[in-house]
Amino acid sequence: MSKSKQTAGYKGAYSSQKKKEGEGRSCIRYRCGLTNTIQDVLNQRPGWVEVKDDGDWDFNWCDVGWLRENFDHSYMEEHVRICHFRNHYELTRKNLMVKNLKRYRKTLEREAGRLEASKCDFFPCTFVLPSEYHIFVEEFKRSPGSTWIMKPVARSQGKGIFLFRKLKDIIDWRKDGSRSEEQKDEAQVESYVAQRYIENPYLIAGRKFDLRVYVLVTSYIPLKAWLYRDGFARFSNTRFSLSSIDDQYVHLTNVAVQKTAPDYDPEKGCKWLMQQLRQYLTAKHGFETVQTLFKEIDNIFIRSLLSVQKTIINDKHCFELYGYDILLDQDLKPWLIEVNASPSLTASSQEDYDLKYRLLEDTLHIVDMEGRLTGKEKRVGGFDLMWNDGPVYTDVGLETLGSSCLVANTHLGCVNDRQKQLQQLLKPFPGQKRT
Amino acid sequence: MIMMDESAELSVSITQIVQRLKGTHLHSQLEKQAKECLHKPEIKLETLKDDVRRFLKASGWERKLQNAVYRELHILPPPGHPRAPPEHTKEPLAYMRKAQVNWEKRILKSLNSMCTELGIPLARKRPVPEQKELTNKWNEMGTDEPDLSKFRPVYAPKDFLEVLVGLKNPNNERSEDLTVRSHWGLIQVSLNVRDIPQMREMYPELGITYGQLGIDDHTHVPPDLFESEHIHIGKKVESEQDSAAAQQYSRQGCPTGLRAQLWSLILNTSNDPEFFCFNFIKQDITHYEQLKARVIHHDLLVDNLIYKDVKLTASNDDYYFVFEDYLYQVLLCFSRDTAVLEHFNYNCATPPKSCIQSKSGSEQCAVVYPPNGVIPFHGFSMYVAPLCFLYNEPSKLYSVFREMYIRYFFRLHSISSHPSGIVSLCLQFERLLQTHLPQLFYHLREIGAQPLRIAFKWIVRAFSGYLSTDQLLLLWDRILGYDSLEIVAVLAAAVFAFRSENLMEVTSLASAEVVTCVCMCVLSNTKIVSSLTANTSNPVHPRHMFQNCWDNHF
Numbered sequence: 001m002s003k004s005k006q007t008a009g010y011k012g013a014y015s016s017q018k019k020k021e022g023e024g025r026s027c028i029r030y031r032c033g034l035t036n037t038i039q040d041v042l043n044q045r046p047g048w049v050e051v052k053d054d055g056d057w058d059f060n061w062c063d064v065g066w067l068r069e070n071f072d073h074s075y076m077e078e079h080v081r082i083c084h085f086r087n088h089y090e091l092t093r094k095n096l097m098v099k100n101l102k103r104y105r106k107t108l109e110r111e112a113g114r115l116e117a118s119k120c121d122f123f124p125c126t127f128v129l130p131s132e133y134h135i136f137v138e139e140f141k142r143s144p145g146s147t148w149i150m151k152p153v154a155r156s157q158g159k160g161i162f163l164f165r166k167l168k169d170i171i172d173w174r175k176d177g178s179r180s181e182e183q184k185d186e187a188q189v190e191s192y193v194a195q196r197y198i199e200n201p202y203l204i205a206g207r208k209f210d211l212r213v214y215v216l217v218t219s220y221i222p223l224k225a226w227l228y229r230d231g232f233a234r235f236s237n238t239r240f241s242l243s244s245i246d247d248q249y250v251h252l253t254n255v256a257v258q259k260t261a262p263d264y265d266p267e268k269g270c271k272w273l274m275q276q277l278r279q280y281l282t283a284k285h286g287f288e289t290v291q292t293l294f295k296e297i298d299n300i301f302i303r304s305l306l307s308v309q310k311t312i313i314n315d316k317h318c319f320e321l322y323g324y325d326i327l328l329d330q331d332l333k334p335w336l337i338e339v340n341a342s343p344s345l346t347a348s349s350q351e352d353y354d355l356k357y358r359l360l361e362d363t364l365h366i367v368d369m370e371g372r373l374t375g376k377e378k379r380v381g382g383f384d385l386m387w388n389d390g391p392v393y394t395d396v397g398l399e400t401l402g403s404s405c406l407v408a409n410t411h412l413g414c415v416n417d418r419q420k421q422l423q424q425l426l427k428p429f430p431g432q433k434r435t
Numbered sequence: 436m437i438m439m440d441e442s443a444e445l446s447v448s449i450t451q452i453v454q455r456l457k458g459t460h461l462h463s464q465l466e467k468q469a470k471e472c473l474h475k476p477e478i479k480l481e482t483l484k485d486d487v488r489r490f491l492k493a494s495g496w497e498r499k500l501q502n503a504v505y506r507e508l509h510i511l512p513p514p515g516h517p518r519a520p521p522e523h524t525k526e527p528l529a530y531m532r533k534a535q536v537n538w539e540k541r542i543l544k545s546l547n548s549m550c551t552e553l554g555i556p557l558a559r560k561r562p563v564p565e566q567k568e569l570t571n572k573w574n575e576m577g578t579d580e581p582d583l584s585k586f587r588p589v590y591a592p593k594d595f596l597e598v599l600v601g602l603k604n605p606n607n608e609r610s611e612d613l614t615v616r617s618h619w620g621l622i623q624v625s626l627n628v629r630d631i632p633q634m635r636e637m638y639p640e641l642g643i644t645y646g647q648l649g650i651d652d653h654t655h656v657p658p659d660l661f662e663s664e665h666i667h668i669g670k671k672v673e674s675e676q677d678s679a680a681a682q683q684y685s686r687q688g689c690p691t692g693l694r695a696q697l698w699s700l701i702l703n704t705s706n707d708p709e710f711f712c713f714n715f716i717k718q719d720i721t722h723y724e725q726l727k728a729r730v731i732h733h734d735l736l737v738d739n740l741i742y743k744d745v746k747l748t749a750s751n752d753d754y755y756f757v758f759e760d761y762l763y764q765v766l767l768c769f770s771r772d773t774a775v776l777e778h779f780n781y782n783c784a785t786p787p788k789s790c791i792q793s794k795s796g797s798e799q800c801a802v803v804y805p806p807n808g809v810i811p812f813h814g815f816s817m818y819v820a821p822l823c824f825l826y827n828e829p830s831k832l833y834s835v836f837r838e839m840y841i842r843y844f845f846r847l848h849s850i851s852s853h854p855s856g857i858v859s860l861c862l863q864f865e866r867l868l869q870t871h872l873p874q875l876f877y878h879l880r881e882i883g884a885q886p887l888r889i890a891f892k893w894i895v896r897a898f899s900g901y902l903s904t905d906q907l908l909l910l911w912d913r914i915l916g917y918d919s920l921e922i923v924a925v926l927a928a929a930v931f932a933f934r935s936e937n938l939m940e941v942t943s944l945a946s947a948e949v950v951t952c953v954c955m956c957v958l959s960n961t962k963i964v965s966s967l968t969a970n971t972s973n974p975v976h977p978r979h980m981f982q983n984c985w986d987n988h989f
Contacts, residue, residue, distance in 0.1 A: 205757045205827070206574060235757060239575045276754055279691055279905050283825050287666070287692035351753065 028369045031057040036346040041360040046429040076317045085318045090311045092341040094193045095128040095153045104307030122300045123336045125196040147197040202328040206239040211326040221314040222389035229382045229416040231274040278413030297334045298410050372427050381418040444514050452507045502678040506703040512781040526783035526851050535850040543787045559734045566731050577759035583743045588813035592895045620865030621887045628863040640686040669693045686916035695825040701915050704834040723830035726768035737805045741766045745816045758823035762816050765833050775807035778841035784849040817899040818844050855920040867928040875935045884944035890927040
């Protein structure tokens with residue numbers, strides 16, 4: 001791409017205009033590297049105009065490849081926004097995330113004690129291979145018969161993942177010609193992680209599922225993170241049993257993998273909306289238990305972000321919408337499986353499309369190119385402010401609670417009446433009448 | 436006609452209930468408890484009777500007996516003259532009885548001809564290897580993909596609607612003139628259905644001054660306050676284990692976290708596997724295991740109808756698809772449960788009989804087929820699907836479903852004059868619409884879009900599959916709470932009222948369907964409030980709809 005000499009985000013006609021408090025732009029030029037739901041959202045946003053190829057842009061929804069090639073060579077004006085942090089992979093690459101979490105946990109233990117550090121025990125025992133191969137083997141031998149999962153560090157959609165129970169299985173794999181070929185291609189030396197497999201996942205009607213949750217980070221220093229109320233549970237198409245490790249379709253719940261399973265029916269949704277799941281769990285386990293569960297899930301987001309807070313290059317131009325994959329076990333303990341910097345925005349059904357559309361629309365509201373927010377909001381559409389350089393609590397009328405207790409401002413799986421909230425919150429777009 | 440006086444009626448009922456409870460598991464448990472407590476020091480010979488009574492009360496057994504009696508009251512056959520034949524007591528109107536008999540003949544004929552056409556026996560003993568295979572696959576019958584192409588449902592709701600439309604009281608004068616007093620709808624019979632003022636009396640808890648679960652902006656009671664107090668009361672009701680109190684409580688909605696236990700309490704199915712189910716002679720679990728054994732041993736033709744129905748309806752549903760396996764586990768057992776035949780004591784239908792080869796193969800004898808007397812129709816599995824949200828132990832799920840069926844659902848597909856029967860519900864729906872939205876009704880009629888043709892499928896299924904689960908369960912809370920299906924008819928009318936402006940603009944039945952479908956989606960998209968502190972409200976929910984329409988339209 002010949003963008004290296006271009007100054008991206010050059011203001012052009014606006015150069016003489018200073019952005020006053022509350023005064024927004026009337027025309028926002030955007031660049032979009034993806035052809036899915038985000039394309040529609042940007043297209044349909046009033047006052048936003050697409051620029052192609054070498055044109056100057058105010059907003060860029062790019063893929064990570066573009067970012068890698070162009071970010072360092074681009075000059076961005078103050079108002080310009082881009083949808084990734086330069087080194088997001090510290091959080092989203094499995095080996096780096098593990099490294100950062102382990103280091104954070106150690107620091108926490110040193111500074112705040114065991115109890116506080118134990119709040120980081122939400123990721124299964126993981127080792128980076130080949131660098132940690134020997135300590136992995138030690139751990140492996142300590143728990144014979146348990147199942148482990150091998151995941152390539154940088155791939156997505158379930159590719160290259162397999163389960164194993166015997167060291168013999170991976171010794172063969174290491175020797176396997178086809179795999180070493182891939183390893184040679186990898187820029188990273190460490191290309192795999194071995195992780196203890198969660199053998200007792202929470203099942204609904206005999207099926208395994210994982211959760212996809214959306215977290216928007218607009219700044220790392222200070223850390224400002226928003227949690228979206230909608231999300232979904234992705235079901236495996238087949239019934240869970242440990243007896244067939246080779247049947248990866250059972251164990252992997254990514255929609256992408258499910259789509260290739262022989263009995264996949266594209267018309268049949270294999271997802272539940274988060275609200276449905278939350279209600280199901282509440283009906284089964286009671287309100288308090290589920291409240292605790294969701295608090296623990298919040299904890300996962302916050303701690304994982306804090307663990308990379310000092311590593312990620314903070315940049316006021318950057319924001320990032322993460323897709324968190326969470327797995328529940330039979331004791332209703334949530335586990336962090338993975339964080340995605342580019343969660344899939346392709347829709348698998350109309351309902352899915354609507355969810356992603358809302359999500360992206362609200363993301364753009366928060367990025368606020370139009371300058372309509374004050375910056376003091378705790379809620380924008382379906383997003384609730386989860387962390388703002390410290391925990392965020394709801395504004396609760398004290399008379400509804402017996403004792404004064406602070407309640408977290410997160411509502412994952414709760415009602416998302418965003419239309420109403422947005423109407424009250426936002427001024428109309430420039431040039432648009434309030435409906 | 437000589438009417439029995441109240442006290443005579445009461446003693447008849449008492450005798451009936453005592454008769455039914457004798458020999459049940461509860462009875463033997465009570466006896467056992469009474470015998471065992473004799474060892475206790477507080478039981479004295481001089482005051483034996485009172486002491487034992489006091490003991491039974493303190494240990495919670497009296498409450499269990501109360502619940503059992505309360506349950507029996509729900510399924511008591513209607514009171515009748517001792518010399519009246521039972522059919523007359525169950526259904527006093529002769530033309531209704533006749534219509535039901537004809538309808539039964541039709542479905543049975545359809546079933547039997549399918550059997551002959553396909554050359555498949557109505558029942559067949561499974562060979563041992565097949566039995567083994569089924570036992571292994573019991574928890575994942577959904578993975579099977581049998582060839583069901585040659586099976587068709589015995590009937591669909593729209594076939595049933597045609598029968599209801601054709602119902603006529605031979606005593607009425609047939610007049611073709613459309614007068615102000617005449618009925619514009621499809622139901623041509625005159626039954627005594629409640630109007631709005633009467634319903635206000637019957638359903639005071641749905642009035643605006645009462646708090647409701649599902650949050651309403653317009654109540655006098657702030658939603659958060661109401662909810663926390665309501666949950667508090669709910670926990671107390673549950674710990675008291677009082678059926679009648681639970682039923683009363685359910686009128687204002689059950690909190691999600693308590694609903695499963697409360698429904699179980701209302702229906703008197705056991706909550707705890709340690710306790711015993713007192714509805715039938717055997718425990719919940721062993722009864723279910725027996726039914727499962729019957730499924731393993733014999734294959735029934737209707738099983739295929741069940742498979743097909745589940746595959747076509749529940750499996751295609753965005754939420755219920757997960758529970759496919761449970762649906763088979765419940766419905767296959769349901770077909771073989773002869774205890775369900777008891778509900779024919781008060782159901783005006785009669786169990787269908789078919790000829791099955793006897794064991795020796797030489798004779799044919801008429802037996803009830805399917806064994807539970809209920810021929811499934813297209814959409815039947817949707818009665819079970821929402822319950823999977825609440826119960827995931829098959830035996831528990833089964834007993835709750837069975838009880839719901841024999842109390843309520845059966846009325847939605849048999850022809851009777853009962854106020855909760857399908858005919859009354861349809862009539863009530865049409866009358867509400869005609870009385871309160873005459874312009875809309877007239878318009879729809881003119882464009883050939885009779886409202887009942889749109890609403891019938893919702894009513895027959897008590898809205899299952901047409902509302903999101905959380906909304907549906909709130910609706911079913913009220914069905915249980917008021918022990919009546921009338922609310923289903925009111926909701927159906929409310930849907931039309933809610934979208935009356937859009938409906939006035941449609942020009943065809945198809946577009947009317949679309950508009951009402953969109954309305955249902957609106958109802959379904961509003962989600963539950965699952966945290967006390969979420970300052971969100973659920974603006975459109977069945978009860979709010981009633982309220983809105985109640986006050987603004989009706």
